[in-house]
């Protein structure tokens with residue numbers, strides 16, 4: 789949920805990196821963390837379970853500076869893709885303003901990608917969010933792999949991108965497509981926010 793503080797003129801948006809286990813979600817946040825100057829970001833906070841070191845989710849706050857007179861912040865989250873963390877995935881998605889779906893382009897992961905996308909729809913729905921209109925971009929990660937080992941962006945589009953949202957071929961390990969995906973989802977989120985904001989609401 790976007791938090792708008794009119795008194796202090798601050799906007800905070802939540803963006804969630806969603807996708808199957810090991811598709812490269814954490815790698816996206818690590819790249820962003822490395823590239824963004826330290827005065828524009830916090831540290832990556834990674835939440836581990838008590839009993840083992842498996843990560844629950846990662847969190848990275850970013851400061852975009854002033855946009856239309858508002859100090860604008862993005863809170864980036866990743867979900868754990870492993871099947872046993874279904875409840876965590878669901879909780880992390882709550883209040884998401886936008887989603888980067890990180891698909892794993894490895895050929896054998898096609899079913900997992902489709903399954904994760906179906907889960908995304910179910911979870912969004914359970915939070916009262918329409919999966920057909922939520923700001924979304926598709927990032928087809930690991931496109932650096934040899935062509936015989938991966939599914940092409942066009943093929944992934946056919947299986948995953950029925951909404952025809954922006955799609956980004958990526959190799960997050962070396963940063964390719966990382967900021968493109970972040971920019972695309974941020975643009976979609978701010979666009980939706982501008983459309984929903986009414987002067988009457990702003991008075992309160």
Ligand SMILES: Nc1nc2c(ncn2[C@@H]2O[C@H](COP(=O)(O)OP(=O)(O)O)[C@@H](O)[C@H]2O)c(=O)[nH]1
Nearest residue numbers: 809810811812813814815929930958959960961
């Ligand atoms: N070849 C390749 N490997 C990647 C890419 N992005 C991530 N990986 C690797 O995929 C594995 C899982 O990445 P991680 O970010 O932990 O996945 P997560 O479970 O989605 O957070 C790691 O070994 C990464 O180094 C990529 O673009 N290309």
Ligand SMILES: [Mg+2]
Nearest residue numbers: 813814843866
């Ligand atoms: Mg991860």
